[in-house]
Amino acid sequence: MGKIIILDEQTANQIAAGEVVEGPASVAKELVENAVDAGASQVQVEIRNGGVKLIRVTDNGSGMERDDVELAFERHATSKIRKITDLNDIRSMGFRGEALASIASVSRLEMITRTSEEIAGVKVAIEGGHILSVEETGCPAGTTFLVRDLFFNTPARYKFLKKDVTEGARVADVMERLALAHPDVSIQLRSNGEIVMHTPGNGDLASTVYSLYGKETAGSLLKLSHIHEGIAVSGFVGRPSIARGNRGRQTVLMNGRFIQNRSVTAALDEAFKTLLMTRQFAFAVLVLDIPPMRVDVNVHPAKLEVRFSEEGAVFSAVHGAVRNALMAGSLAGLLAPVETLEAGKPPLAPFAVRIPVDGEAEQQHYVPPLTALPPDAGKSIASGGTRPEDKHRVEPEQTESCTDGLPGKGEAYVETSADKPLRTAEPQPRIRVATHNDFPDTSVRHPSFLEMRIVGQVFDAYLVLQHLDEMLLLDQHAAHERIRFEDLKWSLASGMTNSQQLMQPIRLEMSAMEYDQAVQSFEDLHRIGFELETFGRDTILVRAIPTTFDGGLTGPELASILSDWPRESNRRQEGISEELLHRISCKGAIKANRMMGGEEIRALLERLSNLENPYTCVHGRPILLRFPRRELEKRFKRIV
């Protein structure tokens, strides 16, 4: 007996109506999703002329029973949900019973299907929504759709189709994302007879990425593994080096469906901020598992957009996941690329540890597979849990650290009480004495910097270094800028924004407009440790500067920072305008065009070794370029 019923009217109405079919790509998407829903392990898609002439989708799924065949093309005919409450627990791709009806009404469609129980299959031919014929036929188990001449009966829509190549590229793009969403299904796409993609369907996301994007991308993946408030985030992000100028390689998958969601992309951008240049977008395959009850997938006709009941939690989950992966990735040393695709070696199972954080709900911390970390990485990151930033930070996701739970480290860092006097028995002076818990751990996080051999300096701007089998070039200005930026952030977070008084105030004379702008930033500047005063209507006196600065900020530099920066940029870190932090870090940093002595270089490397991120400057430009020995040997034609 057939499985398909017609939804009752109320249910049908509550389901968002909409244009399902925009072009070949949406047809292919609906058909492949149906195949996946039908339990197919292999789906072959073939298009001609970008899919405008023909789209053929063949699957080895369940097939349809005879009784269901005609019903399947009726509107709101679905086997996937029965009543509106089912909408709250959608696990299948389809649920509206709308796709086939829509596609059939604007094309010449043929479907051949057979279940494994039946001996004979059925073949249906429909044109513009009218069934031309239904007949028995011999065929393999599974279903094949042939959609020809899309929009043949709606010239207005036909006109809107783009060039064949464009439509074809859209199909390929959708197929890529579907393939990522279903690594357990082998998806093949042929365009005009040529295979353009073919995924293994072995259930492994990394091999799917490899088959879609190639070796370089697959070799630059950082694995995600994080749970936050019941939202699990897995998948991969790519190292900054494989970022692109558009979002084409960002795929967000939620409960097996690829979606678009602003919070998710915002969280991704935020986590990559300062690692990427503006207008660059990270590679990402974000796999979100969210209890279906907490998502509304039914807000967009193509089911692309979703609405989360708690956007904030999703943001935190994604941000935390990506941030952790990046940290772990840089710890393992961008200098020694992490093998994410290590075949054969099963990674240690991730494990969760519960750490109660002062006044906060218990949170689960997932540890990424340990194979990605060098033996000493645990030491340096484990202490991340007690960094004072954690207590001061506003964004909730930053209270997490993926590595709090490394073996043997957990207990030591649970206690986060601060402000405890050293010896309580003694009469306490009024001066606050902080315990070491107030201060961040500055142990070495990137030991490779300490192992580097200093070869020299070129153009008074770049340091030449050697580490193991690599030659490295380091941009001295970018490096120093990053150091200053992290120092500033650190001092803000730890409350160590002390102010070195000046013998003579620095006078900043400015135009009335500049002055007005500058006065607006006073509060931020005070928090950083500047002490400023207005003097008349056009002069600002700087009486003290943050102790984090080695005096390396001159009057003109300060004036230029204050007077001409776009105040619209409202992003803030540690409660301070991010742009201001960037500018301050940049302005006082060692200039390119400065000779540096060995001592000075050594000190710079030492500082880099305990930065959070010593690999990109605050604007996302790289600090370090690597030239593996092999690369040089190749260029010198010593090897081929």
Next chain:
Amino acid sequence: MKAIIQKQQLLDAIVMVQKAVMQKATLPILEGIYLEAGEQLTLVGNCFDLGIACTADADIREKGAIVIQARMFGEIIRRLPDALISIETANGKVKIECMNTVFDIKGMDAESYPLPPAYQEDTVVTLSQGTFREMIHQTLFAVSQDDNRRIMTGILLETKDGGMSLVALDGFRMAVSRMLLKQNDAMRVVIPGRNMSEILKILNNSEEEVRIVKTGSMVAFEMKNCRIVSKTIDGEFMNYHGYIPTQYETVVVLNRREFEDSLERASLISSDDRRYPVRLHVTGDQMIVFSTAEMGSSKENIGVRNEGGDLQIGFNPKFLIDALKVIPDDNIKLSFNSQIGPAIINPIEGERYLFLILPVRIKA
């Protein structure tokens, strides 16, 4: 030319003048040492900002002059045995002979060497090398490294009211070293700190005289075998007297060593690059030195003689240590006015030195 000279004497002279030779110059001759056989053997290095001329006793057989690439010349002489060396020129070449070794190297034309100009003596100050040396030592550390404010990258040399002072300041602190001077011309010049540190290395710790001669935009330092000519920095040096308070709220007398040691200990727990302030808490006849840094915290009591009120104040410990290090006395006077006003370090008696250090306002 031909001159015969003891190896060590020649080497000493080379090392001195080399300080003024450019390491990498566009004109090769600027990488050379000028050698002249006159009454004695004279060596000159000159890089425009700084020129150094040294004379050494030598047996001059034939007068003349030549320029030799400095680094190579230095290396050759350094490696020769400790014996008499003969330097002889012929057809633009230099023959260096010592015992069984002979070098024949290319020289450069002495005519085209830019010798430091002869100068007129505008004003002259004379003092002992030892005293001048100590005065430079006491002020050099406070010179600003910030090339954006050129005037502060120099040391002010000023004679006034029967004394001579050196003053250096970098915006956060100031060092003043003074001496009494019987006879003196009025002089006020600012000498680049970088040159002063080279001069410091050449001065010896003796009663031998050094004549300081101001001439136009140059200042010369004349010693027995050596003459140094330095450019001066133009511009108006800060009126440093204005920064020194005339009265104090809190004045403590304490042992310099004890204070320095305690600050050094307090700095042990912090790394250099993150400027953790140290807090001083003067209460009665005690001064507590606190520090908190990434590795922990420390606290230490120092006995002091307090001649004023109690006070809490923060400092960059390095600024205090730098000053304490160059003070020869056992006990010193430390004076304050407020948490944000400067601290002054003075001798208990007299005015031989004064260090002014701006504090750090500690938040929280």
